[in-house]
Amino acid sequence: MNPPAIFTVLDRREEIPHTVTLRIQPAQGGTVTPFAPGQFNMLYGFGSGEVPISFSGATAEQGYYSHTLRAVGKSTEALARLQPGDQLGVRGPFGRGWPMDQLAGRHVLIIAGGLGLAPLQPLIEAIVAKPADYLGAQLFYGGRRPEELLYLARMAAWRDALNVELTVDMASRDWSGHVGVVTGPLASAKFPASNTVAVVCGPEIMMRFAVRTLQQRGLDDASIYLSMERNMHCALGHCGRCQWGPNFVCKDGPVFRYSDIAPWFHVREL
Amino acid sequence: MRTSILAAADLDELIQSLKAAGYQVIGPVRDDAAVVYDDINSATDLPRGWVDEQEKGHYRLLPAGDDRYFGYTVAANAWKRFLNPPRKRLWRVVRQDGKLQFIPESDSAPPLAFIGVRSCELHAIHIQDRVLIDGAHCDEGYRQRRRHLFTVAVNCTRAAATCFCTSMHTGPRVELQSDLVLTELLDEHGHRFLLETGTDAGHRITASLPLMPATDDDTALAESRINIAREQMLAGPRQFDSSGIHNLLFSNMESPAWDAVAERCLSCANCTLACPTCFCFAVEDTTDLTGDHAERWQRWDSCFNGAFSHVHGGSVRNSTRARYRQWMTHKLAGWVDQFGQSGCVGCGRCISWCPAGIDITEQLQAIAEGDAS
Numbered sequence: 001m002n003p004p005a006i007f008t009v010l011d012r013r014e015e016i017p018h019t020v021t022l023r024i025q026p027a028q029g030g031t032v033t034p035f036a037p038g039q040f041n042m043l044y045g046f047g048s049g050e051v052p053i054s055f056s057g058a059t060a061e062q063g064y065y066s067h068t069l070r071a072v073g074k075s076t077e078a079l080a081r082l083q084p085g086d087q088l089g090v091r092g093p094f095g096r097g098w099p100m101d102q103l104a105g106r107h108v109l110i111i112a113g114g115l116g117l118a119p120l121q122p123l124i125e126a127i128v129a130k131p132a133d134y135l136g137a138q139l140f141y142g143g144r145r146p147e148e149l150l151y152l153a154r155m156a157a158w159r160d161a162l163n164v165e166l167t168v169d170m171a172s173r174d175w176s177g178h179v180g181v182v183t184g185p186l187a188s189a190k191f192p193a194s195n196t197v198a199v200v201c202g203p204e205i206m207m208r209f210a211v212r213t214l215q216q217r218g219l220d221d222a223s224i225y226l227s228m229e230r231n232m233h234c235a236l237g238h239c240g241r242c243q244w245g246p247n248f249v250c251k252d253g254p255v256f257r258y259s260d261i262a263p264w265f266h267v268r269e270l
Numbered sequence: 271m272r273t274s275i276l277a278a279a280d281l282d283e284l285i286q287s288l289k290a291a292g293y294q295v296i297g298p299v300r301d302d303a304a305v306v307y308d309d310i311n312s313a314t315d316l317p318r319g320w321v322d323e324q325e326k327g328h329y330r331l332l333p334a335g336d337d338r339y340f341g342y343t344v345a346a347n348a349w350k351r352f353l354n355p356p357r358k359r360l361w362r363v364v365r366q367d368g369k370l371q372f373i374p375e376s377d378s379a380p381p382l383a384f385i386g387v388r389s390c391e392l393h394a395i396h397i398q399d400r401v402l403i404d405g406a407h408c409d410e411g412y413r414q415r416r417r418h419l420f421t422v423a424v425n426c427t428r429a430a431a432t433c434f435c436t437s438m439h440t441g442p443r444v445e446l447q448s449d450l451v452l453t454e455l456l457d458e459h460g461h462r463f464l465l466e467t468g469t470d471a472g473h474r475i476t477a478s479l480p481l482m483p484a485t486d487d488d489t490a491l492a493e494s495r496i497n498i499a500r501e502q503m504l505a506g507p508r509q510f511d512s513s514g515i516h517n518l519l520f521s522n523m524e525s526p527a528w529d530a531v532a533e534r535c536l537s538c539a540n541c542t543l544a545c546p547t548c549f550c551f552a553v554e555d556t557t558d559l560t561g562d563h564a565e566r567w568q569r570w571d572s573c574f575n576g577a578f579s580h581v582h583g584g585s586v587r588n589s590t591r592a593r594y595r596q597w598m599t600h601k602l603a604g605w606v607d608q609f610g611q612s613g614c615v616g617c618g619r620c621i622s623w624c625p626a627g628i629d630i631t632e633q634l635q636a637i638a639e640g641d642a643s
Binding site: 001002003004006027044046047048049050072073076085086087088089229230231233234236237238239240241243245246248251263267268269270 | 374
């Protein structure tokens, strides 16, 4: 395993409690390796471990990467504490991303839960940049509470290109969106099932119900894509930790076509 | 391929020839109560006159009653520790005035020569090559050690009770390329080795040895001795048809046999550490007390450990049932999808070194008996 490249934090934005977006650029300046929506980097905070974090910025961004991450353990806490000017290690990009070539000319259902919106943002920004390339697009985004929803400010710009449906488990008095699980509005949404692709990212339980709802709405299994998460220490296919059935999440995923992984998706503790 | 005879009394000359060529020579030694692979200086270090007795959760060394050097079968530890060390530093990093500087690790070990590699073990090394060299990313340290490796393989003339290479089609005769292959012969014509030289490096190392031409009788005797090992396994309880394992396991992910084995499995990870193909590892990042120097280390890890599958919120595989299932289905089924071949070579180490006496071949049988399809 080679040492990471050194990056410097350009700026840090607190999105919601415990969740920040870092914009990082190579310490030596210059360009960054292009990434595809859905891919990830391994981010290393000095002495405190390395974690896989999806790209969350637009692929059109030049000279820097954006990563949204939540402080949930030692490694992510160290990364979330970084301030502009601080340095970190970066290895990547890794993995197979969203099937952007499959989306062109079709209707796109984007289904996200919680932090699962972050790996979908590059895909959304691609659609927003060229909405005419797609038949249509809808975003179904669910979270626990209104104050835990990501990118609400940016979402205003998305609404020109795609229909946005927000759902929360627990609503406050001034909440005007849906209440309940994200599959609720999905079940009654209008879309041309035979020419629609769904991309799903969120907790596994949420993705299971989303897949079931999509199947009930007439989508075939080959038109559903989802992003998986497993423990990773290398992202090179060597450490073995991210194995999931016959797959390595790091190199065969993290984005999988549902029809390829249907037998594994419902096996518990896999 | 050149075939010749090396007198047993001249075996040390082979070892000295390897040392003179700059190799670090590693071979079987008797370490208290087991044969293990370790550094050797001469033929006197070899476990001459000892055989191993292996069974479920059982390993004993017994006097052989003869002077054979390679009467034992496979050592307790696998060769993988020399090609892919249990612990290695990957890099260091210094933080000064808020700036990071990474210092890569240099790998300057001498070339390795392995003496006494069995057919199943050569297969295991090739299987690890597929994982660590042949993928999109290459482990450069492993590749270097592997590229310069010299192997003296040994044909098995005896099988332990735990051996099942005939089931996995990985032995007992050495068929993968090896620089040299020895078959130990001991009869009224004396104690000697049939020596097959398979590579240019093998020719260079044996050029100065006092070799004699091999007769047809020597070759026939070697084959008959290898056949003894083969017949022992074919007649044993661990002979089975391995062709349908992939589908059998992947279509029985909820078999009650997983629950039954989980009642016995201690989730201790012994099987994965003893296994010659298990490759999983962890990386650990540490800092010193000043907080300005950090290191990254890679160490062997096991799918039986809770932290192995940790994602935020806990382990994905909480139960022993899930961990044993992961190990066995990966070894025998997932490996085929990932690397085009099974991850099991039939060496039997996981059977001998399981403190609970769990036998992977019996577990296969249990899954087959409960097969729902």
